[in-house]
Amino acid sequence: MSGTFSKSMARNVFYGGTAFFVLLFLALSFDTQQALPQRDNRANLTPAVAAGKKIWEVNNCIGCHTLLGEGAYYAPELGNVYKRRGPDFIKVWIKNQPTKVPGRRQMPQFNLTDKQLDDLVEFLKYTSEIDTNNWPPNIEG
């Protein structure tokens, strides 16, 4: 890094290189938007699913669980919990928390109504049907 390669050349490479890769990233993102309808299960994105997503958010489930592998690593993956446990188990489980088993990790009681539980399950069902390139590797998540 000496001699002929000056600071102003380095600066120009910075602006040029950055501009190029920003544009490339925008192009790829645009293409992704076009491809999403085939993959993101939007056909099943009902009002119940949208309501379920909001219940998921305002109770901060992501603060303990992962969803499609993102979130916290304290409690089981829930992106595929619909397939692992089924709708009835999920509802009963959430209603019965906390387990109060001494020393065991605890999940709070959220006092959700039956309607809210149904919406939440719809959201988890929709999530489990997103095309994730075959992730997770097995049903345990």
Add this chain to the structure above:
Amino acid sequence: MQYKSQAVAKPYFIAAIGLFIGQILFGLIMGLQYVVGDFLFPAIPFNIARMVHTNLLIVWLLFGFMGAAYYMVPEESETELYSPRLAMALFWIFLVAGALTIVGYLMVPYAKLAEMTGNDLLATMGREFLEQPLLTKVGIVIVALGFLFNLTLTLLKGRKTSISLVLLMGLWGLAVFFLFSFYNPENLVKDKFYWWWVVHLWVEGVWELILGALLAFVLIKVTGVDREVIEKWLYVIITLTLITGIIGTGHHYFWIGTPAYWKWWGSIFSALEPIPFFAMTVFAFNMVNRRRRDHPNRAATLWALGTGVMAFLGAGVWGFLHTLAPVNYYTHGTQITAAHGHMAFYGAYVMVVLTIISYAMPVLRGRAANSNRAQVVEMWSFWLMTISMVFITLFLTAAGVLQVWLQRFSTSPLPFMVVQDQISLFYWMREVTGVIFLLGLVAYVASFFVKGEAATLASSTSGRAGIGTQPA
């Protein structure tokens, strides 16, 4: 200190350190909840502690970045800050808003907090790292705009160095990408896609510009190496950062419903992301070896070198470890991720903020460097915290490898909770090491209170004059 208005940096640095202590205490609470599951339940459920831990981290790093900018930009621009009063007003607004938000997390059930703070108007809460109530998010934008306005005007009326240009580009980028936190579509895949425009494009994009600028500034000061050389390195490093890191976002688009071609784009470009971190390490050591003088603040030099090494290890090496799609298929969302997240955040952003504080605080307190005794205590804290973080990372990595093996890779995979039980030994070791980290932090705070004669070195033209007369 060359310009009176640089003094506004001081409260920012003090607040940063205070919040850092809070972050670590909540880290220790969570670490214990990992092995004693009902610890503090239901008073502080794990998710609440986690929000406090990560949000305090981000907020104190922002305090650090802002303090750094208020300190650096007047000196670089050779002019007083445009408005020191605005800077102080924003300090209090940010501190009070931040404190209220944390109190809200701890005192009010999260769903209730969402209802009270207008989440029904625009739902933005409940996503990792972006848990802040709408009001707080708006507050952050207002503080950021006021801050950028103040600094941009300062820059415009003074000398425009590459370091302050790069710093301001990074800070503007930080504010602009934060705006994506207001976009939360019902479609989960789109939500996740743009969520990474905040998180990834921060830590592996614009924040690295800030990191480079801070490091370059301190290196000019402590080594006296020619500005032209240092700024050329800076441009090379941030070029490498952005041409790898922008498309590198793709390493988060493998399994969230996005097209399969991201496996190629994400793997290839993110595999190159360690290069700028490596360049940064070489840069720091190179400049210190070519130094024109010995600065009496040896602690600041140690932090600067440490930043290079630890950022390369945490972001570069531990990032590379799980960034290729075939590997990430198994490690995605495990303790491997947590291991990497800890060492990368510590090595890059915690350490660079501590570097600038180490350099600037003595000057703000009227001396070129602290007493030798104070520096020795500070260097002890450097080693205690840094070595603890290395071991925290190693223990989490061990936990992660076993987790992947037992839960994902094995032909008879075990359930999540069963696996967590089997690897609890490593969580205990992480927790013990976390206590040592806390001791290091206590030593760090103590170093500010150790008295003694300001250190000088024979080769430096005594204290302040040594800095002031540099042709920097």
